Amino acid sequence: MAGTPTSPDTEAAVEAALGKLDLEAKTRLLAGQDTWSLPALPEIGLESLVMSDGPIGVRGVRWSADDPSIALPSPTALAATWDPELARRAGTLLAQEARRKGVHVLLAPTVNLHRSPLGGRHFEAYSEDPYLTGLIGAGYVNGVQSGGVGTTVKHFVANDAETDRFTVNNLVSERALRELYLAPFELIVENAHPWGIMTAYNTVNGTTMTEHHHLVNEVLRGEWGFDGYNVSDWMAARSTKGAIEGGLDVAMPGPKTVYGEALARAVRDGEVDEATVDGAVRNVLRLAARVGILAGAEPVVAEPPETVDGIELAREIARRSFVLVRNENQALPLKQGTVALIGAAARDARVLGGGSATVFPSRIVSPLDGLTAALPEGALSYAVGADPNTELAVADKGFELRAICRDADGQVIGTASAPNGQIQWMGTDLPEGVTHDRLHTVELTGTFTPRESGPHTFGIKGLGAFGLTIAGTTYFDDVQRTDKDDPFEAFFGAPVPCAEAELTAGEPVDVSLTYVVVLPEDVPMKVISFALAHQEPQRDPDELIAEAARAARAADTAVVVVATTDRVESEGFDRGDLRLPGRQDELVRAVAAANPNTVVVVNSGSPVELPWREDVAAVLLSWFPGQEGGAALADVLTGAHEPGGRLPSTWGSLTDAPVTRVLPEDGELPYDEGVFIGYAAWEKEGRTPAYPFGHGLGYTDWTYESVEVQGSTVRVRLRNSGTRAGREVVQVYLAPAEAEAGAERPARRLAGFAGVAAAPGESVEATVELPRRAFEIWDEKTASWSFVKGSYEIQVGRSIDDRRVTTTINV
Numbered sequence: 001m002a003g004t005p006t007s008p009d010t011e012a013a014v015e016a017a018l019g020k021l022d023l024e025a026k027t028r029l030l031a032g033q034d035t036w037s038l039p040a041l042p043e044i045g046l047e048s049l050v051m052s053d054g055p056i057g058v059r060g061v062r063w064s065a066d067d068p069s070i071a072l073p074s075p076t077a078l079a080a081t082w083d084p085e086l087a088r089r090a091g092t093l094l095a096q097e098a099r100r101k102g103v104h105v106l107l108a109p110t111v112n113l114h115r116s117p118l119g120g121r122h123f124e125a126y127s128e129d130p131y132l133t134g135l136i137g138a139g140y141v142n143g144v145q146s147g148g149v150g151t152t153v154k155h156f157v158a159n160d161a162e163t164d165r166f167t168v169n170n171l172v173s174e175r176a177l178r179e180l181y182l183a184p185f186e187l188i189v190e191n192a193h194p195w196g197i198m199t200a201y202n203t204v205n206g207t208t209m210t211e212h213h214h215l216v217n218e219v220l221r222g223e224w225g226f227d228g229y230n231v232s233d234w235m236a237a238r239s240t241k242g243a244i245e246g247g248l249d250v251a252m253p254g255p256k257t258v259y260g261e262a263l264a265r266a267v268r269d270g271e272v273d274e275a276t277v278d279g280a281v282r283n284v285l286r287l288a289a290r291v292g293i294l295a296g297a298e299p300v301v302a303e304p305p306e307t308v309d310g311i312e313l314a315r316e317i318a319r320r321s322f323v324l325v326r327n328e329n330q331a332l333p334l335k336q337g338t339v340a341l342i343g344a345a346a347r348d349a350r351v352l353g354g355g356s357a358t359v360f361p362s363r364i365v366s367p368l369d370g371l372t373a374a375l376p377e378g379a380l381s382y383a384v385g386a387d388p389n390t391e392l393a394v395a396d397k398g399f400e401l402r403a404i405c406r407d408a409d410g411q412v413i414g415t416a417s418a419p420n421g422q423i424q425w426m427g428t429d430l431p432e433g434v435t436h437d438r439l440h441t442v443e444l445t446g447t448f449t450p451r452e453s454g455p456h457t458f459g460i461k462g463l464g465a466f467g468l469t470i471a472g473t474t475y476f477d478d479v480q481r482t483d484k485d486d487p488f489e490a491f492f493g494a495p496v497p498c499a500e501a502e503l504t505a506g507e508p509v510d511v512s513l514t515y516v517v518v519l520p521e522d523v524p525m526k527v528i529s530f531a532l533a534h535q536e537p538q539r540d541p542d543e544l545i546a547e548a549a550r551a552a553r554a555a556d557t558a559v560v561v562v563a564t565t566d567r568v569e570s571e572g573f574d575r576g577d578l579r580l581p582g583r584q585d586e587l588v589r590a591v592a593a594a595n596p597n598t599v600v601v602v603n604s605g606s607p608v609e610l611p612w613r614e615d616v617a618a619v620l621l622s623w624f625p626g627q628e629g630g631a632a633l634a635d636v637l638t639g640a641h642e643p644g645g646r647l648p649s650t651w652g653s654l655t656d657a658p659v660t661r662v663l664p665e666d667g668e669l670p671y672d673e674g675v676f677i678g679y680a681a682w683e684k685e686g687r688t689p690a691y692p693f694g695h696g697l698g699y700t701d702w703t704y705e706s707v708e709v710q711g712s713t714v715r716v717r718l719r720n721s722g723t724r725a726g727r728e729v730v731q732v733y734l735a736p737a738e739a740e741a742g743a744e745r746p747a748r749r750l751a752g753f754a755g756v757a758a759a760p761g762e763s764v765e766a767t768v769e770l771p772r773r774a775f776e777i778w779d780e781k782t783a784s785w786s787f788v789k790g791s792y793e794i795q796v797g798r799s800i801d802d803r804r805v806t807t808t809i810n811v
Helices: 008-019 023-029 075-080 084-100 130-146 174-181 183-192 213-223 240-245 261-268 274-291 310-321 367-374 541-553 584-594 629-638 678-685
Strands: 051-053 105-107 153-156 169-171 196-199 229-232 323-327 339-342 380-383 399-406 412-417 422-426 441-448 454-461 464-470 473-480 496-503 509-516 527-535 557-563 598-603 618-621 668-670 702-710 713-720 726-736 749-758 763-769 776-779 784-787 791-797 803-810
Touching: 008 274, 023 261, 023 274, 075 084, 075 130, 075 310, 084 105, 084 130, 084 310, 130 174, 130 183, 130 749, 153 183, 153 213, 174 183, 174 776, 229 274, 240 261, 240 274, 261 274, 310 629, 339 367, 339 541, 367 380, 367 557, 367 629, 380 541, 399 527, 441 527, 454 464, 454 473, 464 496, 464 527, 473 496, 496 527, 509 527, 541 557, 541 584, 557 584, 584 598, 598 629, 702 791, 702 803, 713 726, 713 749, 713 791, 726 763, 749 763
Parallel strands: 051 105, 153 196, 169 668, 196 229, 339 380, 339 557, 557 598, 598 618
Antiparallel strands: 323 618, 399 412, 399 441, 422 527, 441 509, 454 496, 454 527, 464 473, 464 509, 702 713, 713 763, 726 749, 726 791, 776 784, 791 803
């Protein structure tokens, strides 16, 4: 089983292998040999260990669209299912994908918390609640590791925002750390026995996480008994002595790291004890044994699980994750009649978030694709309405490109495909025959066939010297620079427009973007990253909105798809507001005025403001729904399946949100709110969100009949009082009586949940076990958990605000 400790035979194999290694081999093993792997050591029968980004897919060692991967819905979507078993199935599929790509360790899941709604990377984490986060994360880890592939639970710890993430010092009380930010990691270590942890870029209470002896060695390894490997986030390790003594086993990426020869030298100079190095090497060898690449050690999983249908599972997770937050007069499921589908995101769907979570699926089913296939011929019309993309995107539709590599003399030394106009070659991931020593320029060249006539804008994403030519005219021959000090700016920075060309629909033109390769000697990893960017002709926004309103007026139902963009939600930066980009709010208002039967689908990975929500018939949150999102959307809108999701985080306006700060001051970000984030903070401040934590409607009704508690077991009887079969997420909240003298506590906390399904009129029982931790708080005076005796109300219902049955217990 994935959750069982390593066997004595494996530990013996690890010790035998360690005993054969000299200091240089040991320290080399702890440093990446390139961007994604550790070196092989043939003298002990150790193969090279390969890591890859997740969490919604397995990208592999190549960052390219010609190496496709299954793309599941975003982690917020997975958490919205409130189903750890479904998370386990997702993990099993990803293990299958990892094995297909030769990957031994998946760099996922992300279990940081939604502390502030402005966190730019929240789509990649699960929830504002540590317990929900921990259970979904444990399911995911158990699934991946059941397939013989390791996980690295990340980012340990308090990496809850992106602003100045390399340098920020997050000031967090010990109680908040224990009850909130460490809690998901602890739960996953206890319930899933992960084989890896990734330490974060940020500093916590004055110590950078890659050197945090207390949190890594004393808490993670000491108190919790974690026996896996600890890997740095990429380029996070700063100090040889500080990192190895702080519990960091592996410094990534390579070959230039603080380990390797630098670590061997520190041992020889007496700065570091070799026994400390041996401890780190043991952890890496144990991981290698678990995944089956250490001779003499049996892997944890000898036979992989049965093959999973990735397309079907992606579709199931998506529809199970959709949260129906409003459904007036049973606007959904759709009635018979005509449907006007509106929104740029309905045609060009955004199925995943930006940054290192990016994978490249072999197909994407957009809402337009899904509804076209599901509805009778002639029932569906489409209008753009308003485009959320106010800037250029990486060249994709209509482009046929390849990359040509040349040396300083202009000789071609290699070629590669470039399916989406983006080059991201990391380390030795270069086209066949190409080396860094010889490579001088990379040219993206090919044709572009417009789908619309008019002025097309072209641009460049990346830093350095570029030349851009469209249809024989050179528009740019200069250097692009930045004033930002983020080493990943070339990845996450915005494209810069450089050309405008008048083109005709259907008539191909030649395009070329040449990049002069400059790789400084002191960079820790060699990366070639740039892209050709493009934007279609921009029609008058007022005309587009008026056109959409006319289409809505002529249809029985209007379905508007609104979305964020990768300039709103991505790794590398936080959000400045919670508004939908562009003129999408105006679009919704215009469509709703034209047709009262308007359904809005919100395509975002985390909360956005919905100022028109009371003016439309239905609001369905689809998150970033993965590659099969459009098919799943058709399933839900037509009623073939019910939307199964419940909110994993509170949705409300930025002005009402009680915890919002993500910007450090003088390098520090105080977590002054203590243990009050998410719904606990909303309740403490007496503020009403748009939609509360746990909220979500289905296509049937439920009557909660009774709740009984025996020991730590809560039993809830409920009946499907609607007209069709459905699934309900029964949520159990624990509310302490008035606190005795001591620490202030949230009014109530999620203590458990269970999913049940029933036919119309059928009664079912949900059983929830209350964890001991639900009754405990962290006592900073004694530095230990304190069980708080007294009276508690068990509150059961459909959300934190919709509590249906209660009972009182004394502990």
